Each structure stands twice: as structure tokens, then as C-alpha cells.
Amino acid sequence: MTLQTANRAEPRTERRRPSRRRAARVQDTRGDRVFMVAVYLLLATFLLVVLIPLINILASSFSSPAAVSGGRVLLWPVDFTLIGYEAVLSNEAVLTGFGNSLFYTVVGTIVSIVLTVLIAYPLSRPELMGRKVFIGGVLFTMLFSGGLIPTYMVVRALGLLDTRWALILPTAIGAWQVLIAMTFFRSTIPSELYEAAQLDGTSDARFLWSVVLPLSKPLLAVIALMYGIGQWNSYFNALIYLRNEELYPLQLVLRDLLIVNNSGGTNLADQLAAEQMADLMKFSLIVVSTVPLMLVYPFVARHFNKGVMLGSVKG
Amino acid sequence: MTAAVDARRATPRERRRQARGRNLRRHWQLYLMLVLPVAFLVVFQYIPMANNVIAFKDYNVVAGIWGSPWAGLDNFERFFANPVAWDLIRNTLMLSLYGLLAGFPVPIILALALNEVRARFFKRTVQMVTYAPYFISTVIVVSMLILVFSPRIGFLTEALGFFGMDGNVLADPDAFRSVYVWSDVWQTAGYSAIIYMAALAGIDPSLYEAARLDGASRLRKIWHVDLPGIAPTVVVVMILSVGNVMAIGFEKAFLLQNPLNLSQSEIIATYTYKIGLLGADFSLAAAVGLFNSVINLILLLIVNTVSKRVTGNGLW
Numbered sequence: 001m002t003l004q005t006a007n008r009a010e011p012r013t014e015r016r017r018p019s020r021r022r023a024a025r026v027q028d029t030r031g032d033r034v035f036m037v038a039v040y041l042l043l044a045t046f047l048l049v050v051l052i053p054l055i056n057i058l059a060s061s062f063s064s065p066a067a068v069s070g071g072r073v074l075l076w077p078v079d080f081t082l083i084g085y086e087a088v089l090s091n092e093a094v095l096t097g098f099g100n101s102l103f104y105t106v107v108g109t110i111v112s113i114v115l116t117v118l119i120a121y122p123l124s125r126p127e128l129m130g131r132k133v134f135i136g137g138v139l140f141t142m143l144f145s146g147g148l149i150p151t152y153m154v155v156r157a158l159g160l161l162d163t164r165w166a167l168i169l170p171t172a173i174g175a176w177q178v179l180i181a182m183t184f185f186r187s188t189i190p191s192e193l194y195e196a197a198q199l200d201g202t203s204d205a206r207f208l209w210s211v212v213l214p215l216s217k218p219l220l221a222v223i224a225l226m227y228g229i230g231q232w233n234s235y236f237n238a239l240i241y242l243r244n245e246e247l248y249p250l251q252l253v254l255r256d257l258l259i260v261n262n263s264g265g266t267n268l269a270d271q272l273a274a275e276q277m278a279d280l281m282k283f284s285l286i287v288v289s290t291v292p293l294m295l296v297y298p299f300v301a302r303h304f305n306k307g308v309m310l311g312s313v314k315g
Numbered sequence: 316m317t318a319a320v321d322a323r324r325a326t327p328r329e330r331r332r333q334a335r336g337r338n339l340r341r342h343w344q345l346y347l348m349l350v351l352p353v354a355f356l357v358v359f360q361y362i363p364m365a366n367n368v369i370a371f372k373d374y375n376v377v378a379g380i381w382g383s384p385w386a387g388l389d390n391f392e393r394f395f396a397n398p399v400a401w402d403l404i405r406n407t408l409m410l411s412l413y414g415l416l417a418g419f420p421v422p423i424i425l426a427l428a429l430n431e432v433r434a435r436f437f438k439r440t441v442q443m444v445t446y447a448p449y450f451i452s453t454v455i456v457v458s459m460l461i462l463v464f465s466p467r468i469g470f471l472t473e474a475l476g477f478f479g480m481d482g483n484v485l486a487d488p489d490a491f492r493s494v495y496v497w498s499d500v501w502q503t504a505g506y507s508a509i510i511y512m513a514a515l516a517g518i519d520p521s522l523y524e525a526a527r528l529d530g531a532s533r534l535r536k537i538w539h540v541d542l543p544g545i546a547p548t549v550v551v552v553m554i555l556s557v558g559n560v561m562a563i564g565f566e567k568a569f570l571l572q573n574p575l576n577l578s579q580s581e582i583i584a585t586y587t588y589k590i591g592l593l594g595a596d597f598s599l600a601a602a603v604g605l606f607n608s609v610i611n612l613i614l615l616l617i618v619n620t621v622s623k624r625v626t627g628n629g630l631w
Contacts, residue, residue, distance in 0.1 A: 032533045039428045043441050046425060050445050050501065053463055056470050060462075071468040119352035122345040129338055134349070137356060143558075144612050146363020147604035148565075148584075149591040153369075153380070154362050170359045173352055204344040233452035236566050240592055251454045258458035259570055279468055286455055286462075293450045301446055304506075 061085070061283035065276035068283065084284030087277065094285065096246065097253035100164075104249055105231045108168045112227040113220065115173050120181035121208050124189075135182075142175045148240070155241060166241035167231075167249065174230075177223045184219040185212065222303050229293070229300070254289055258282055370602035383598075390602035399586075407582040407607075410568070411560045414496045419556065421504045423549065426511035427537055442512075445505030457570040460498055461485060486575040495571060495580075510552065511545050518544035550628040558615030583607045 055075050060068050064079035072078050088094055122128050123135055145151075151170060160166040189212055197207045213220070235251035242248060248256075293300075339346065366380060373386040394400050425445065432438045448456070463471045466483045475484065484490040522540045531539065565584035572580045583603060591600025622628060 029532065035533050036431065039431050040437075042424070042428050043432065043437070046428075046504070047441050047444055050448060050505070053459060053471075053501075054448075056463065057459060069468055071470065071472075074470055115352045115355060118348045119356075122348050125342075125345060127338060127342055128345055129335065134353070137353075137361075141356065141360045143615060144364065144608055146360060146366060147601065147608060148587050149597050149600045149604060150363035150366030150369070151359065152592065153366050153597070154358065158358075169355070172359075173355050204342055205348070208348075229450060233450075233454075234566075235452070235454055240588070251452055254452075254454045254458065255570065258454070259461065282458065282462060286458055290451055290455055294447070297447060297450060298443070300450065301443065304509075 057283055057286055061287045063280070065273070065280040068280045069276040084280040085288065087281050088284045088288050093253050093257070097248055097250035100247060101232055101250040104164070104167050105228050108172070108231040109224050109228045111168055112172050112174070113224055116177050116181055116223060119173065120178050121185055121212065124182045124185035138175050138178050152240060161241055162243050162247070164247060167237050171237065174227065177226055181219060181223060184216060189215060225300050225303050232293070250289055254285065257285060367601055367605050369598050370605045372598060374598040386598065390598050391606065393599060394603055394606070403581060403583050403586050406579055407563060408560065410492055410495060410582060411563045413492050414499060414563070415556050415560065417496050418500050418503070419553070421500050422507035423511055425504055426508040426515060427541055429508065429512065430515045430541065431533060442505065445508070447505070448502040449506035451502065453566045453570060456498060456502055457567060460494060460571070485571070486573060488576045488579040491571065491576045491579045495567065510548060514545040514548040515541060547628045550622055550626050554615070554618050554622055557618045558611065560611070560614055
């Protein structure tokens with residue numbers, strides 16, 4: 001599939017819909033109607049399977065500790081209360097992690113976007129000598145990576161261990177995002193604009209800054225979201241590069257609170273109340289840490305769709 | 316060789332050199348832009364690749380990467396001599412093949428079903444809801460699994476009991492793969508369906524007209540128009556997934572691991588982390604990691620070549 005088909009596809013569906021609808025009304029046979037019932041049932045099943053666990057978590061987070069620990073919550077809060085949230089929001093480690101994650105996400109996204117544009121724009125220009133070699137160099141990193149230990153050795157040699165930069169610099173450039181940006185620049189910036197700028201004696205940097213970037217806002221939004229969400233959700237680099245708990249991103253704090261402390265249900269702690277509270281806090285914690293993403297979700301979903309289309313172009 | 320021939324040859328070369336000079340003078344800013352990102356790629360991608368040389372050495376910190384003595388294939392032999400090696404390879408392969416088999420058809424079915432639906436509100440709702448879990452972090456998904464399957468408080472534990480499965484699935488090695496794979500399907504089916512939806516939207520409407528005139532039922536339209544229409548997309552996604560068979564992620568397997576399910580949940584990625592960073596045996600860990608990457612690369616090349624021969628579609 002090419003970018004062109006992906007772009008053309010949308011208006012065409014719109015145009016097709018009315019005619020198909022009329023046709024269906026006339027022609028749906030009995031077999032077709034049975035088939036459609038099956039389709040709706042299938043999709044309803046999909047919907048419920050995804051939704052029910054999410055609703056259960058949400059309902060539990062608003063329930064009383066005793067109800068949660070007794071396993072009495074299904075899809076509606078039992079003995080509604082907010083104490084789970086009060087406990088989570090007064091937990092110091094959670095707040096520190098939240099702040100750290102915000103920092104890593106904002107700074108990491110900015111660094112990533114700058115570097116991605118700086119490499120993708122020159123590579124989108126046919127005049128660049130050695131262009132194929134550079135593009136090959138980027139693509140190869142998608143096929144083959146140095147691996148955990150060899151990368152760790154580089155980070156250690158640079159003295160980045162246990163610093164905030166260890167979470168930002170090693171993963172700053174994503175090959176996929178470079179590919180998307182390159183394709184976008186190549187296919188959406190008209191060459192006439194560039195020729196006109198050439199005649200005016202505009203330099204390449206100036207052209208990038210005042211013509212290309214203002215025309216590339218949708219692209220910048222897509223890759224910013226990709227980098228931002230990746231950074232917000234990741235814990236692996238923090239796990240291997242950080243020792244100092246003050247620097248932990250939220251995901252690593254969550255791992256310690258939600259997973260490591262969990263003994264698989266064979267908990268013999270005698271302080272019943274504390275244990276019940278710990279159960280409840282887990283649910284509230286999940287909701288609190290997922291809410292930022294779900295707030296931007298409708299916006300994100302729209303842009304991610306575009307990203308998938310842009311990415312489906314062969315390099 | 317005469318001087319005349321020499322001159323004839325030199326001229327185009329000379330011209331090329333002049334052209335290169337002009338290109339550099341005019342577009343020096345483009346080359347300057349590349350400096351920083353290329354340095355990043357070299358430092359964080361290509362130097363680590365070169366560091367893999369320690370897989371063939373007996374690395375110690377004092378001597379450094381280049382000063383450490385060569386060990387030939389000792390590290391690889393050491394890995395394969397350990398009976399655990401074959402368990403790791405089997406666990407890794409089984410987990411990703413299971414994931415491939417279960418995870419591949421579901422998004423296609425979802426996309427085909429959504430494509431049939433005409434009620435826009437219902438269609439959008441299903442799309443938005445099934446897409447949402449993709450944005451939930453791995454840590455949270457695993458935490459949710461631990462909570463909903465908790466023998467004490469999990470609401471799904473009772474449901475499992477209803478189907479005759481008892482108690483603690485998270486501590487059961489035989490259930491590990493199913494938990495891993497189906498929670499992945501739960502998380503990514505909606506996202507993966509998007510690319511197929513785009514492909515379906517790109518199918519030529521005249522094909523549907525033709526099918527209608529021939530009196531094709533809906534099911535036959537799916538079979539004869541939709542499926543051939545998305546076939547190239549399916550092939551590309553297939554190649555990418557098979558090419559990633561050995562690259563199955565560390566993140567989720569590591570979080571789902573516990574001492575009770577280790578016999579099936581220990582995969583190459585988690586093992587590398589344990590012997591390398593926790594056990595500090597850098598050379599052995601690098602050897603295992605390198606073995607994994609190379610197998611993966613070979614698989615990708617094979618699948619791509621086969622697919623190009625058979626279907627004419629490939630990644631490059």
C-alpha cells in the first residue's frame with residue numbers, strides 16, 4: 001500500500017456508503033440478515049471483553065477496602081468511598097514518580113523530535129550525497145540491535161548510569177519515526193516551494209524552519225505522541241540504568257507497588273486492615289496512572305491512525 | 316595507456332568532483348544538520364553492535380573491551396552446554412508462535428466485522444473501546460492481570476472456576492503462555508485492526524458492485540473481495556511478525572514472572588538480563604543476546620524472500 005492509496009481511501013468510503021446502504025436494503029437475503037446478527041454479536045463480545053475488566057478496576061477503585069478484599073466488587077462500586085484515592089495521592093513515591101515521568105516525557109519528547117527532524121529532513125532531500133547509505137544506516141537499526149549488555153556498556157562508559165539522561169538519550173531516535181517523517185517531508189512539501197525558495201536565495205536551514213516545519217504540524221503531532229506515550233509507559237530503561245529511587249519514573253514506582261510487593265495471593269499478613277487498604281490502593285493507583293492517557297486518548301487515537309497510515313508506506 | 320585516454324577519463328571524474336564540491340558548498344547546512352543525529356545513531360546503535368565483540372572474548376572490566384583476551388566460541392559453547400539453553404529457546408519460540416497464531420487472525424476478523432457494520436455510532440464505539448487498551452502501559456496491564464486473576468479478590472477467578480480451571484493461573488506454569496498471549500490480544504487487537512480497516516477502505520468499490528450483480532452474499536463478498544483486497548497488507552504484517560519471533564519483549568514476560576511459573580516464563584531476553592546485569596557475566600549475556608539477534612535477522616530475511624517469491628510482496 002502506498003501513501004496515495006491511504007489518502008484517497010477516506011473520501012472514497014464516504015462516497016461509497018450511501019449507495020451500499022441502499023443496495024443492502026434491497027438485497028439483504030435471509031442468509032445475509034442472519035450473518036449480520038452474527039457480526040453484531042461478535043462485535044458486542046469484543047466490546048464487552050475489553051470493557052468489563054476496565055470497568056471492574058474502575059468500580060473497585062471507588063469501593064471500600066473490605067469490599068475489595070472480600071472480592072465483592074463486580075461492575076459497580078460497593079460502599080462507595082474515595083479513601084483509595086486519598087491514600088494514593090498522599091503517597092510520596094507516587095507523587096515523585098509522577099513528577100519524574102512528566103519530566104522524562106516532556107524533555108525526552110523534545111529531544112527526540114529535534115533529532116528526528118534533523119535527520120529526516122536532509123534524508124528526504126534528493127540532493128543529499130550518500131543519502132542511500134544514511135537511510136540504510138537508519139533502517140538497519142530496525143533489523144538488528146546491539147542488544148542489552150553492549151548498550152548498557154556504552155551508557156556506563158559515558159557516565160550516564162543513574163542520571164536522568166540515561167532514560168532520554170539512548171532511545172532518543174526511533175527508526176520508525178524517522179521513516180514516517182522522511183516520507184511525510186518527501187510527499188507533502190511541494191518541490192515548487194523549494195525551487196522558489198532557492199531563487200530567493202533562502203538557505204536550507206531557513207527553509208526547514210520557516211517553510212517545512214509550519215507545514216508539518218500534523219507530522220510533528222504524530223511523532224510527538226509516539227515518543228511521548230512511549231516514554232510515559234516505559235520502565236525497562238529505568239530498571240536497568242537507575243538505582244536512585246528519587247529518579248524513578250512512575251512506571252517503575254508502580255511496578256514496585258503493584259507487582260513486586262504482590263506475593264500471588266498467599267499473603268499471611270496479620271494486619272487485616274492494612275492489607276485491605278493495600279488491595280484497594282492498587283486499584284486506585286491503576287486508575288490514577290492511566291487517567292492522563294485516557295484524557296488525551298480521543299485526540300491521540302485520531303493522530304495515531306494517521307501515523308499508522310504514514311508508516312504503511314514502504315521505505 | 317596514452318595520455319589522450321587518460322585525459323578523456325579524467326574529465327568526467329574531474330567534473331564529478333567539482334559537482335560534489337558545489338553540492339557541499341551550496342547544501343553544507345543539510346550536512347551540518349545530520350551531524351548530531353548521526354552521532355547519536357553511532358553512539359547508541361552502532362557502537363553497541365561493535366561491542367558485541369565481547370561475546371567472543373573473556374571480558375573483564377579492568378582490561379576493557381579490546382584488552383580482554385579472546386575466547387573464540389567458548390561463550391556460545393558454555394551457553395549450549397547448559398541444559399537450560401534449550402528450555403529458553405523452546406520457551407521463547409513457543410511463546411511467540413502461540414502469540415502469532417492467536418494474535419494474527421483476531422484483528423483481521425475484527426476489521427472485517429467492523430467493515431460490515433453500517434450503524435456508525437456502534438462502529439465508532441467498538442473501535443474506540445477496543446483501541447484504548449493499546450495505550451495502557453505494560454506495568455499496568457500486568458498489574459490488572461494480577462488483580463483480576465488474584466485467587467483472593469479477582470473477579471475472573473470465579474469465572475475460571477466455572478469453566479473447571481482452579482485457583483491461581485498466575486502461579487501455574489502451563490497457564491503462563493495463555494495469560495501472556497491472550498492479554499496481548501486483549502491489548503492490541505483494536506490497534507492492529509486499524510491497518511486492515513485502512514486497507515479495506517482502499518478496495519475498489521466497483522468490485523463490490525460486480526459482486527452484488529452476481530448475487531454474492533455478504534460472506535462471499537468478504538471471501539472474494541475483502542480478503543484478496545487486504546492480502547498484501549496481511550503479508551507485510553505477517554513478515555514483520557515472523558521477523559520478530561525471537562525478539563519477543565522482555566518487558567511483559569519479566570513482569571509476569573514469578574518463582575512458580577519460571578519453567579515456562581523464562582525466555583532468552585529475561586535470561587540475558589539476569590546473567591548479564593544481575594550476574595555480571597557480560598560475555599555470556601552478550602553471546603546469548605547476539606545469538607538471538609542473528610537468528611531473528613535470518614528469520615526475517617528468509618520470510619521476506621519466500622514471501623517475495625510466492626506472493627510478490629515483501630518489505631524491500
